[in-house]
Each structure stands twice: as structure tokens, then as C-alpha cells.
Amino acid sequence: MLRHLRALSLTSLLCALAPVAAQPAPMLAARAWVLVDATSGARLAAFEPTARLEPASLTKLMTAYVVFTALNENRIALTDDVTVSPVAFATPGKLGARMYLEPGRAVTVDQLLRGMLTASASDAAVALAEHSAGSIDIFVARMNAEVRRLGMANTHFANATGHSDAQNYSSAEDLAILARRLLTDFPQHAPLFAQREFAYNDVLQANRNRLLWTDSHVDGMKTGQLSASGWSVVATAARAQGGGDRAFQRRLIAVVLGANSDAARTQETLRLLNHGYAAFDTVQLYRRGDVLATPAVWKGDRGIVAVGVDQDVYVTVPASELHNLKGEALKSWIERADPLIAPLQRGEAVGRMMISAGGRQVAEVPVVALERIDSGGLLRRAYDAIVLRWRKRRD
Secondary structure, eight states, X not given: OEEEEEEEEOGGGGGGOOOOOOOOOOOOSSSEEEEEETTTOOEEEEESTTOOBOOGGGHHHHHHHHHHHHHHTTSSOTTOBOOOOHHHHHOOOGGGOOOOOOTTSOOBHHHHHHHHXXXXXXXXXXXXXXXXXXXXXHHHHHHHHHHHHHTOTTOBOSOSSOOOOTTOBBOHHHHHHHHHHHHHHOGGGXXXXXXXXXXXXXXXXXXXXXXXXXXXXXXXXXXXXXXXXXXEEEEEEEEEESOGGGOXXXXXXXXXXXXXXXXXXXXXXXXXXXXXXXXXXXXXEEOTTOEEEOOBEESBXXXXXXXXXXXXXXXXXXXXXXXXXXXXXXXXXXXEESSEESOBOTTOEEEEEEEEETTEEEEEEEEEESSOBOBOOHHHHHHHHHHHHHHHHHO
């Protein structure tokens, strides 16, 4: 049985919010797009978000994800010297998207990552795939395994570079999922996406993401271009929001696919990002470790357990709507399974918190035990079993 523990008024959080007039979502000159608030997870705008299109060099974001995973698992290291194979050396790069690798010339995993993500070097992508997986086929299989694990329902990869292939496709929605997971799962590598220039083999190349120069808040992530699919980008930006002890960096992810030119890609993506910051507000409701309730726990070495959230909790709503909320219009409540029975592990899910704004649900967050509760002694377990049996008959 789900039981409501308590409703929590959030009115006190509204006083710090500045009024921002709501704006209609812009129509972009592109084939598909999506705008996501990475801080809260809310989708703010979308057009054809599930359309399957060739991602071009945006494919390299999944290549990076798989390589970062190998680094985290200590299967490879940033300092590894990589042997450049004939296949990697011969890999073509559209519009000069190469590091100009040479067989026998020393190159590290770190250099290859920077070349792939800054210069969009396809030869670097192949070298990374071969080094981290042993072969291109095995690497691509790992890419698609991550596609399934991350829930990217409209994505399949046929190569590590983004070269045109009917079996290499993705969607704006899926690429936003991937971008958010890259930042969440591998924050230590996030600065790679903001690098403006990269030099190797006496060749200096500039990042094709012009937004890095256009908007100082933009710090990534990757561009792509094919004649069949147009000019595309996954862009990330972070701007300070809130004040005092509730200040935080609010991050947006914009995916724009199939613009008509480099200039259009930059302009339309900037419009989308500006819309997200102007038309919506994100507010932090709870911090990781906040205790939301102390319900009873049975058959344990203690009679109550502190429950709360194991992550910071944010919600995003239209700016004008949030400013105009009064009283209990912004609410949260907890639902949990009753009874809670020991043992409970710290971090174990015990329910969920529902958050509504203006009567509309805007978020659902897991509620977990914030402390470990071990099994009680024999007498405690026996006594609680009797009481629970009696309560069940009564109910």
C-alpha cells in the first residue's frame, strides 16, 4: 500500500525568483531539435525529436562515451602510447576532419581524444576504437550496447566516425540523452568539449563549434555535417542562477539537426538556448541528503528511519507561471510502500516524491533510506511480526 507521508509547502522558495515573461518556443530553420534543462531533466522545446537522421560527426560523442568508460575501468589510460594502424592512417576526414596521424609517430590517448572532439578527427576516432577495444567491430558493438543501456530508442551506430551509412542514425532526443549522460557520468572529461583549438603534427585546427566564441556560457559539445543530413550540433551552456546559498549553475542542452549552413546552425542554436533561459526558470527544491521524513521501520535495531533524497532536486517551469504561483500551488509529497521492514541499506529506495506546480506534475524523484537499519534481535522481530499481522487483519 502506498501511503502519503506529508505534503511539503515550497512557498518560501518563490520569493527569490525574478519575473520573466513567458515566450513561445521558436521555430528553427532545421530538420529537428530538442532543448533540455540538464539540471532538472525537463524538456523545454522540441520539433521532430524522435526523427531518425544521420548524426554525422555527432557519432563521436558515443565514441567518446565508450572510450571514457574504458578509462574509468582502467582498461586504457590517457598516457597510453597508441600505435597508429594503416586503417586509422587511411581514414578520410570530411572537410579536413583529421589529425593527420602517421604510422610510427607517437600519439597518446589524451591527444587522440582532444583531436577527435576539437578537430572532429576521424582518424583519431578509429585509433581510439582500435586501442580501447582491439577492433572496430568490437568497438561498434560496445557503442550499440551503450545505446540500449541508455535507452536511446531511435539510435544505431555502424561506425565510430559518423561517416555516412544507412545503419548509422540517431535522433535529437537520443543525442540529448547521450549529452546529459556524458556530463553526468564523466564530469572529469567535460573540459575537452570546450577546447577551442588543437595542434598536432604541426597543424593547428579550430573547433567547428562557433558557439564557443559567440556565447561565453557555451562550453561544448560537438558539431556534425553531412551533405545528406545538413549541419548539426549538440550544444551545452551553463549560466549562474539563484542567489546566496541556493546559487547554482543551470545547464541547458540544445540539439539542432539539419540546419542549412554553419552560420544557420550557430544562429538557430543560440536562439534555442536563449529561449530556454528566458522563458523558463529552474529552482532547487532539495539538496542531497535532506531528511524529508522519519517513518517507522519494523523488525529493525531501531524503530524509525530517516528518508530523503540522494541527489539535488530541481524543477523547471515556465518563468511567468512560477512567479505567479501562490500558496500551495507548488507542492511535493512522498509516497512509500508500507510497512518498511529491516534490514534497509543506506541508499535503498523506499518510495518516491511527487512534485506538482499549478496542479500539474513536474517531477518524480526516488526517496531513499539515508541510514542503514540492521535487523533487530529475535524478540524485536517476533514482536513486530505479531503487530504487523494484527494490523493487516484490522485493515
